[in-house]
Amino acid sequence: MRKRAGPRRPTQVEIAQRAGVSQATVSLVLNERPGVPVAEETRRRVQQAIEDLGYAVNPAARALRGMTVKTIGLYTFESVFPVDQRDFYHPFLVGVEEEAARLGYDLLLFTSANTAQGGVYARGRNALLKADGCVLLGRHISRDDLANLVKEGFPFVFIGRRDIEGTELSYVAPDYVAPTAALVEELVALGHQRILLLRQTEGAEPGEDRELGLRQGALAAGLRPDDLVVEFSSGAEDIGADRVTGWVRAGITAILVEPSEDNATGLALAEVAEAAGLRIPDDLSVAFLGSAPAPTATRIWTSFEIPRVEMGRAAVQLLVNLLEGADQPPLQLVVPCTDVRGNSISRLVRR
Amino acid sequence: MRKRAGPRRPTQVEIAQRAGVSQATVSLVLNERPGVPVAEETRRRVQQAIEDLGYAVNPAARALRGMTVKTIGLYTFESVFPVDQRDFYHPFLVGVEEEAARLGYDLLLFTSANTAQGGVYARGRNALLKADGCVLLGRHISRDDLANLVKEGFPFVFIGRRDIEGTELSYVAPDYVAPTAALVEELVALGHQRILLLRQTEGAEPGEDRELGLRQGALAAGLRPDDLVVEFSSGAEDIGADRVTGWVRAGITAILVEPSEDNATGLALAEVAEAAGLRIPDDLSVAFLGSAPAPTATRIWTSFEIPRVEMGRAAVQLLVNLLEGADQPPLQLVVPCTDVRGNSISRLVRR
DNA sequence: CCAGTTGACTAATACGTAACGACTCCGAGG
């Protein structure tokens, strides 16, 4: 943190001198306050001085007085930056940006915190303070950091659901439960009796929600709990041929995949299955509980889409509510997903 | 600019009280100054207090003292935000972001200024002050704004070349002259004798550079100035069938197109030409002096690529040089483009 | 002619930090 270079900028004091008034009056002209009138002639002189000297209010001084500075921070827990178009997170950012712009806030990207590998509390401890409030994003998140932020009373909104024991935080999250349940009911209606849920090992809450949806759907469709299998995968290398054929031999006919950012697990599953002579969907129905891999000429994955742009927008709206409403309690918002009906599940044919 | 909500954060004074030292000592521990030692035991106590209270330095107060705050602003003169992948400007932003992250700076996107439609000096006059320095970007730029910024001594780097009379500013720009000249020489070698340059009406300097390249190339290839034609277009609707056939009837056999962000002009030209029965490149050679429309199965446009990501990176490097070097003069950087040899120009066949 | 009221302005202060100069120890050197 070195010293700034360059010539000094004019201050309210200099404006005041030039206009022949006090600094307080300049401030009054700048932000007119109801009940404190300023004579028209005085106002004019001050405006003129501002024009002449090219004055601009100093945001730092303003912030020091405890004012907001119309800036929303955007922090991601994993390396989302640089913002690549193919990136899973890109639509969130677009939504955040659009809405911030619409509401007149600038957007501060905490690019440095990520590379520094220290989390929110890395560098000068809580770098987020440069902004009025913050939108947080990312799977591999530090619960301690979140809890700390809540304790400190720093205004933030998390994109995705996070439950922290003992505290309540603001978030906007997709509804994984309902569409998962609907998918299960559809599979049962298609004749499937044993269904596997393949969960990611990381990012607990979304996985919990999907499992809840699985059980709700099974209950509604009259499936027994024994017919449901839940397994975990930490990546593509987890999915071996023996594991997949094992599932099938155990009577599994439909697999619900919790997607990862790059969908490596799901793609590996498909590849391994086909290599083992299992055709999708004839021998094995596969659906993604979230964003699926891009459709190809022959394959459209059955899945559902998270409204990412809208979630980004909503996060900013919640945050601005927190910032502008005095003493708001934490806000939560759950948004519905839209179904994608593809050709990766089908009616079960008993052999 | 309302008041901030939430509980107050701990200050250096409170740390000092808890550690039994003065505020000045806390500051010393926080930013160790060469020549001013602090006892190990004291340092430890202060660190402990910082830990206990969860202290974080207040960036506003720091900034007010004239310190830099490790933030680079990014301002675009037209609506680049929200950052869309198809956007012409996206690669610049990626480069800026990468380099800012690498150098430990956060990135402040001035999204609000664009929508407010007021330019740099809109809102509270010069919103840029929230950052230490700024990267500026965009074609439809206000020369007055730029001149003002220079006058005020605000550190910034412009992406693209801009000459402002009487002042010198920092920029990173692509070299349009050399590849344009090379293209002209190549066309002449292919037998072309009358060449048209189709300039954009807006964004003067890049157009000037291309025209300079045209004349240099013509000179080197032994073409007479009379054989060069320069026309202007303000968009796709400018390009009518009569205009294009007029050019051809006047002996034009090759057209160099100055690209716009969306390349509408160039695409319109191609369409109109084909509709008029002119085949490219047999009847008419066409090349883009910059980024061409995306290649298709049958068409790769001859053009050259601006290294946009690298330019973004370079802009940040220049800016950080300005910020961290004391009293740096303005810096300029011209980067080479890479040729794209396509199938839209060919040897001239006399009929 | 005076108490009360309103309009227009200002002096003073607080916000949290970094830096400068001054101050107090304490041991070494004369």
Add this chain to the structure above:
DNA sequence: CCTCGGAGTCGTTACGTATTAGTCAACTGG
């Protein structure tokens, strides 16, 4: 015994703004 000097701390100030409490003159109504 006195002086000197360095190590370690501290008091104070300045940064530029928004706000509070207050001053002061002009005006009102009785």
